[in-house]
Amino acid sequence: MTLGDSAVGLRCSQLEKRFGNLVALRRVDLEIAPGETVVLAGHNGAGKSTLLRLAAGLTRPTSGRVFIGTAEVREPGSARAVGFLAHQTMLYDELTAKENLVLFAKLLGVPEPVRRAENLLAEAGLGERGDSLVRTFSRGMRQRLALARALLSRPRVLLLDEPGTGLDAGGLAWVAGTLHELHRDGVTTVMSLHSQPELAAVATRAVRLQAGKVAADSAAGQALDAVLGMGAC
Amino acid sequence: MGLARATGILLGKELRTELRSRELVTTTAVFVLLVIALFSFTFDPSSAESRRFGPGLLWLAFLFAASLMLQTCFLREQANDTLSGLRLCVGDPFAIFLAKLAANALFLLLTELLLLPVFSVLYNLPILRVWPSLVLVLLVGDVGICLTGTGMAAISAQARMRELLLPLLLLPLLTPVLIASTEATAALLSENPVLRWDWLGILLAFDGVFLTVLWLFGEYLLEE
Numbered sequence: 001m002t003l004g005d006s007a008v009g010l011r012c013s014q015l016e017k018r019f020g021n022l023v024a025l026r027r028v029d030l031e032i033a034p035g036e037t038v039v040l041a042g043h044n045g046a047g048k049s050t051l052l053r054l055a056a057g058l059t060r061p062t063s064g065r066v067f068i069g070t071a072e073v074r075e076p077g078s079a080r081a082v083g084f085l086a087h088q089t090m091l092y093d094e095l096t097a098k099e100n101l102v103l104f105a106k107l108l109g110v111p112e113p114v115r116r117a118e119n120l121l122a123e124a125g126l127g128e129r130g131d132s133l134v135r136t137f138s139r140g141m142r143q144r145l146a147l148a149r150a151l152l153s154r155p156r157v158l159l160l161d162e163p164g165t166g167l168d169a170g171g172l173a174w175v176a177g178t179l180h181e182l183h184r185d186g187v188t189t190v191m192s193l194h195s196q197p198e199l200a201a202v203a204t205r206a207v208r209l210q211a212g213k214v215a216a217d218s219a220a221g222q223a224l225d226a227v228l229g230m231g232a233c
Numbered sequence: 234m235g236l237a238r239a240t241g242i243l244l245g246k247e248l249r250t251e252l253r254s255r256e257l258v259t260t261t262a263v264f265v266l267l268v269i270a271l272f273s274f275t276f277d278p279s280s281a282e283s284r285r286f287g288p289g290l291l292w293l294a295f296l297f298a299a300s301l302m303l304q305t306c307f308l309r310e311q312a313n314d315t316l317s318g319l320r321l322c323v324g325d326p327f328a329i330f331l332a333k334l335a336a337n338a339l340f341l342l343l344t345e346l347l348l349l350p351v352f353s354v355l356y357n358l359p360i361l362r363v364w365p366s367l368v369l370v371l372l373v374g375d376v377g378i379c380l381t382g383t384g385m386a387a388i389s390a391q392a393r394m395r396e397l398l399l400p401l402l403l404l405p406l407l408t409p410v411l412i413a414s415t416e417a418t419a420a421l422l423s424e425n426p427v428l429r430w431d432w433l434g435i436l437l438a439f440d441g442v443f444l445t446v447l448w449l450f451g452e453y454l455l456e457e
Contacts (some may be wrong), residue, residue, distance in 0.1 A: 053457075056321060057321070058317050058320060058321070058457060059456075059457045060456065082321070084321055086314055086317060087314075088313050088314035088317075089313045089314075090313055090314050090315050090317055090318030090321075091313055091315065091318075092246070092250065092313070092315055093312065093313065094249075094250040094253050094254060095246070095249065095250065099249070103242065103246055104318065104322055106242045107234070107239060107242055107243075107319070107322035107323055108322045109234045149318070
């Protein structure tokens with residue numbers, strides 16, 4: 001993938017995903033411009049997580065295509081351009097927080113992986129617990145560490161599946177602050193949310209999914225709050 | 234990132250997590266110890282009987298123990314969806330297989346080396362004089378078991394009834410490994426020990442074929 005400094009967005013073209021008889025996404029067309037911070041809203045089972053996993057390249061679409069920048073997802077080299085925070089933490093309980101970050105940083109080819117891990121731990125408020133095993137962490141601490149893992153490679157596209165899960169007020173403020181900074185740096189962010197107005201406030205656009213289809217999009221002229229359901233996304 | 238470097242990093246992770254928990258080597262060693270001890274108690278073998286049945290019994294014990302050990306190698310990655318995390322970072326998914334294969338073969342070999350002296354005493358079979366050749370046979374046989382087992386573990390981890398599925402998939406496929414390893418070991422433990430290169434060649438061919446299959450199709454085994 002060729003990455004321009006700020007020229008990386010996300011595009012879904014006629015994207016469809018079926019699990020047996022269940023249609024999770026129905027021919028979704030969605031274009032997200034570079035630097036946008038988009039909230040995916042919708043009820044449970046609307047297709048938000050499926051859309052994010054397809055964009056991360058973890059699942060193959062039944063039909064249709066996903067592009068990060070100009071490159072179709074699954075092409076070699078897309079991994080470093082995309083940071084993904086899934087519903088599960090993707091962290092090893094038997095490793096310490098620092099070991100987890102260093103492991104993934106090395107696999108991503110991040111320069112100076114130890115320093116990068118230490119910096120992110122400090123930013124996430126986990127600097128003191130870097131040498132503690134992840135299995136001793138609370139859900140909120142794991143979530144902070146998982147977000148730090150997603151940020152390791154300084155991705156140009158960030159996909160976050162319910163980033164506020166398990167976070168206290170301090171954690172939510174840290175995530176919101178981080179999202180503000182990323183937006184300022186031109187990073188494209190797509191996140192699914194459930195009732196976290198602190199994070200929804202960061203959004204520049206909202207898209208509501210319903211039964212696997214785009215039901216509303218603030219880019220189509222609707223008010224952002226109306227698409228989000230006034231904080232009850 | 235190159236395949237070798239990614240494999241090395243992932244192997245380091247596998248070894249570190251096992252060193253912390255010691256779950257795999259401990260449970261596998263206890264299982265093999267129980268099997269060979271119980272068999273020696275049930276038929277109290279003479280030296281001739283030991284030479285005849287011992288190698289087959291030993292490899293059957295290793296095979297069942299390996300199927301237990303391999304069961305966990307991808308199930309562990311499901312706990313927090315860490316397999317997805319690896320897939321996002323590793324350019325070539327074959328590195329994930331290679332690291333798991335190397336770790337599993339290493340753990341199995343370590344278990345075997347710990348238990349061979351016990352086997353030697355219980356079955357009255359001298360192993361010291363053929364030690365280097367025996368380690369070679371164990372290594373090549375273990376690679377065969379773990380190659381097939383790692384691939385099958387990736388399939389079974391995503392299925393229902395996974396605990397039953399892995400042995401059902403694995404054991405028939407490993408029949409050639411069981412026969413060749415047993416014959417090669419029996420030749421080494423006979424009164425006139427000899428390293429049978431023909432059986433070793435079959436094992437190496439098996440390893441080569443399954444390594445190629447894993448390299449070609451491994452990526453699809455890791456997909457959701």
